[in-house]
Amino acid sequence: MKLNRRNVLVGLGTIVAGGGAALGTGAFSSVEADRSVTIETDGDDSALLQIVPNEGYNGDAGDYVDDSDDSIEIVIGDDDNSDTGDTGVNVNATTTFIDLLEVTNNGSQDVGFYVESKEDLGEDELLNFKAENQDTIIENSNAVDLSSENGSTTISLEINADEDTDVNDFPDEVTFFADEDVYNT
Structure with missing residues (x-):
């Protein structure tokens, strides 16, 4: 092969391209890198997932939902925290x-909202949380x-109390x- 400028350029181009492919594939086995992280927290009333007493509740949701701290607390039948003077729910009854509560997604991703399942939560249990359509979200x-x-x-709250409760x-x-993994499932 005759050595001229064109052949030299083609040869060098091939070497550079081959070397780049061999060394620059982007494959790696592991990386360990320390980075700084800044995370801010906010109360339930203004966080990415906002949980607040429902302003449209038939009555005053604030009588049963204490949002004076950064998270909500449902308080039913405690004279110290309730303006109603209620002493509790009826025995042998379901109180709804x-x-x-009103729950708002202020984030940028669609999400499925639910309550973690545990003992005494769900249909025919002591407590049940329900969506607007009154289906359980446990x-x-x-x-x-x-x-x-x-x-x-x-979100509605249902309380089932019997004589042994x-x-x-x-x-x-x-x-x-x-x-986000349970959205639209």
Whole structure:
């Protein structure tokens, strides 16, 4: 082969392209890198998942939902925290607080909203949380869809008490979830 300028340029181009392909594939086995992270928290009333007393509740949701701290607390039958003077729910009855809470997705992703399943939560249990259509939202298979940027729903609380129900039988806390993986399932 005759050595001229064109052949030299083609040869060098081939070497550069081959070397780049061999060395620049982007494949790697592992990377460890320390980076700084800044995470801000906000109260339930202005977070990415906003959980507040429902202003449209038939009555004053604030009588049963304490939002004076950064998270909500449902308080029923405690004279210290209730303006109503209520002493509790009826025995041998199902008491429902329809549309007690309002949940709004202020994030940029569509999510499914549900309450973590645990003992004494769900249909025919001590406590049940329901969506606007009055279907249970206990566990991820019953999640209600909240679209991104202000997708909203109201949540009802149902309390089932019989003659053997004691105040200590009720869960001390429940866990609300918003999960993009269960949206529209």
